[in-house]
Amino acid sequence: MKRAQKRQLAYRVRIAAALVFVAVALGLVWLTGLTSRNIVMAEVRTRSEATLAVQSAVLERLLDKFRLMSPLLARGPEAAAVVTGRDLELARQVAALTAGMSGAEEVWFLDANGRPIASSLENGQSIAKRGATAIPQAFRQAQQGQLGRELLPGTPSRPANYVFASPIRDPNGQIGVLAVRVSLDDIEQAWALTKDPIVALDAAGRVVVTNVPEWRGRLIRDLSPETHLAGPSTSNMLSDLTGLSVPGRTRSHLDLSTRLPVLGWDVLTFADTTEAKRQSGRAMVIAFLLAVIAAGILWIVLNRRRELARKIRHDRLAALRLERRVQTRTAELRKTNMRLEQEVAERLQAEDDLRRAQADLVQAAKMATLGKMSAALSHEYNQPLAAIRSDAEIAEMLIARGTPDKALGNLTRIGNMVARMAEIARTLKGFSRKSGTDVRPVSLRQVIDEALLMVMPEVKRSGVALTTDLEDETLVVAGGRIRLEQVVVNLLANAIDAIKHRENPAISLHVLRDGGFAVLIVRDNGPGIDQEALPQIFEPFFTTKDSGAGLGLGLSIAYKIVHDFAGTLTARNRPERGAEFELRLPLAEGAILAAE
Template sequence: MRDLRRAARHNAVFVVLICLSVPVTVVTGWVTWSVSSRLFIDEVVTRSQALLAVQAATLERQLDKFRLLPPLLAQRPDVRELVLTRDRSAGERVAAIAAGMAGAQEVAFYDPAGHLIASSHMLPRAAGLMPARDTTALPLEEALQGRLGRAYRPGSRSLPGSYVFASATRGAQGSSGAVVVWVSLGEVEQAWALSKAPLVAVDGEGQVVATNRPAWRGQRLSDQVERLGAVTVALAETDSEAGTDAAALPGVFDLVGLPQEGPDRSFLRMTRQLPLLGWQVIAFADTTAARSQAFKATAIAVLACLLFSGIGWVALERRQAGLRRMREDRLSALRLERRVRQRTRDLSEANTRLASEVREREAAEEELRRMQADLVQAAKMATLGQMSAALSHEFNQPLAAIRSNADNAKQFLDLGRLEKATAGLDKIIVMVERMAEISRILKGFSRRAGTRLGPIAVKPVIDEALMLLSPRLKQTGARLEVRHLDGPIQVIGGHVRLEQVVLNLAANALDAVEGQADGAVHLRTYVDGDFGVIEVADNGPGVADELLSQVFDPFFTTKDVGKGLGLGLSIAYKIVHDFSGALAIGRGETGGAVFTVRLPRADRASEAAA
């Protein structure tokens, strides 16, 4: 009887273990599948987003490298001359040299009517290299209107597409023609070809303009993609100051199928906008491997549940068998740990490659900053050139006064009237000191500005800038009012570059009131919290609301042709942002424009550092 009772208890325990093991195994498998699928897909999304950011930057960098080439060529005297004279042989030579040195696909020159003058591929002519007329019509029209023309030239399955930039050449009568540059997207597609994931760039109409899948080129992306559903992924949002993950935000991605990549494969669609081009760069992340890994993890979890159930049952039968099963479990754990270490090494290598690409981009940004500094120096010298005639008048007046007082002093000395002679010599000294001060300011302003930032006084900067503008102020007849509301202010910046900002804003205000009988420019400084503020206002016609967003764009200007390149406000905006400040435009009470410069105060910065 005792044996029967023991056997009954044994069978009851066996039944209970069976009843518990089945639902526990099912729940464990479901949880493991859900969690592992999310983790592996999150990892795929993280890698693919990093890849998408790098490849989108590659496309933007390739086009941005050639954006300034047409305006620079259009400013060259030999280019202007050959466009005016329609010199085909000289044009072919210059175009071929420019295309070869810059690495452009093609460089061409057009007259104002849109007729081709010369091209880098005109003689000898390679088949298919001459662009169609309709690809240059829009950029030519924009260029002749004073803007930087741009358009996309479609490619084919065997030939990558290209991007077109155009800029007008200026003559005495206005636009005398245009310089057009074609940039091949083939280099971008070659860079993308290193990635296994499908990458495409599409325009606003969903047309594929660049891709690492040549069969898709020129097709509509919607024809190549079959939507299967949507996947929610937890994305880590990084705290930019602390460098840690502050929160996990959900992101929803389309799950699509790509028939050309295989019928049983699914991909996550990730998009990055390129607002300047109006394009989108899309990466398709393959989820097949992630789902396979999740299936393996689920299988391992289910097997582990069954294994533990078996261990529990076998432990009732034989302790030794249970110990053997435990050793097998430890071996399985070691294998899983080795896989985790291998995965960690792979991820570290991927991070190293990403860091290398980031360093390359930082080097490119440093080169861009050097080019911007050169542009600021050129703008300063152009400003001095515009003011040279007026400044010569500013020097001639003291010289004439010096000559007159010197003659009078000589006569007084001959007559023995030393008091009168001394008074004349004092006037000469004052005039000489005024000329020396003007020369000092001009010499300092013409120097190349450094990039170091430090505390600078605002009032001396404004005084020197207004001294340079005093001849211009006399010519326009405008009234200038300067008020320092909160006394001396020190801000963080550079003396010469801040002087360039004040000079550009004040000159822009004088341009706005030129020709007005009651023209007035108001310049004031004051303190607003942790910032020192410089405000330049005029009572001119102001800026139309629809143009406010374009005021600080390079080469944008509302002045007549020949009166400005549209770089002054753009340079001022860049300088102020280099000082960690802000430059904004608004409308004053009289309807004129109000420019406000906000810069960090030096005393508050030193207190924060302490």
């Protein structure tokens, strides 16, 4: 019963947590969209304000230029001469030159009664022929001695014009009016480079200048039925304007305006906020997807935690069962462990004893080799000693006769023979000591020379013809000098044993380089190796010699030493006759030679 209540409570907690997570996720999605929209709207507002300031300044600069030009031309002597003299040709030239140099659409002269005198245009586009009726407001202001201004509204097919009129005077008073008509088409062309709609409104709210030709001459309230301007004098920053009738599209816009006090106009721009809303929507979608991914990850984590808790409970129950079984066998395991520890200690001791025995066997094999060569070594020592004694006696006689210079040759021979005996003794001493286990760069030529020094007495005593062919004398291999000497001595000693009772016994020793290996080949002209014995030739205690003639360890020890140096030692029979042993060792190129 309690377990069912716990499960129901856990289910309710999970439902409540899921609802809280959904609420938080929705809040984060809404907050993300709102923040993104505010950021993008701020960027749109900043860009639109800059555009509005620039385009308003373009409009003001254009009209300011012609506002100043009209009074200056009216005060010039040419204007008075045109009105008083009624010289139509001069009037046309002055008007055309002024319009051409200033960029005005039209320049014309009126008399005091408003009748046209001459115009820079002679085609149908001129409004001068209508006289003062074409610009009644500007003409009236000019007659009053002011700078006359008047807007000529445009239509969707024709841009608007702005007229400046200035009085022309002579010493007797006002005699006429100079009018300058400026086309606002240049302003609209400049505004056309801006992607957002821009309009200039007069005091009545009519579109005067715009980069949307369809709006030209229309009231702003006709363009935005849901939102109207605040009146003729509005200059405040308007809020969002929705439902604006932009040709070919219906979107939401941000309406910004600025006031041109000199003209009494308002310049507005409608910044498109569709992209801001689109980016806000994308941000909300991304936030929603992240929330879904987070929910999935959270669900996976919680599910794995439930599985882990279930597994822990199961493992705990299993552990309790096992603990009872373990308690019953603890005593038996303790006894078994004690026996195992004793066996391990005995095995470690046996391994240590085996290693020492192996080392003693290697040393015994080396001493056995020296023992076999002892007779030859004794002869090698006795012969120099007899020669030393004879040379010493001769030198003593020569010195006694008063000819010490003749005794110098005898003394030199004595020194050479002593040096040779010392070299033999040094080599024997090094060979007889126990070798180390380090692997170092070793000169193969040095190893061969010292091995030959030890076996040469036996070679001479046995009458063996020994030839050497050292193709490359600079080979350096990775190994131990003393152990390699033992290998070479064992190979040569086995060859001598195999052929010393043969007729014309001969041994050849060859050294060559084969790729990254140094190769040493020892050949003899003996009977060779029996085919049945060849697979066992490197096994310990295997020998083909007579009983008591050898232990069968020489080749086995040599084989082990070579493999310790990552090399190979192989044996085979020669086709002509005799046996051949090939030793391959990896080169240690560029290494510094080290003494063992």
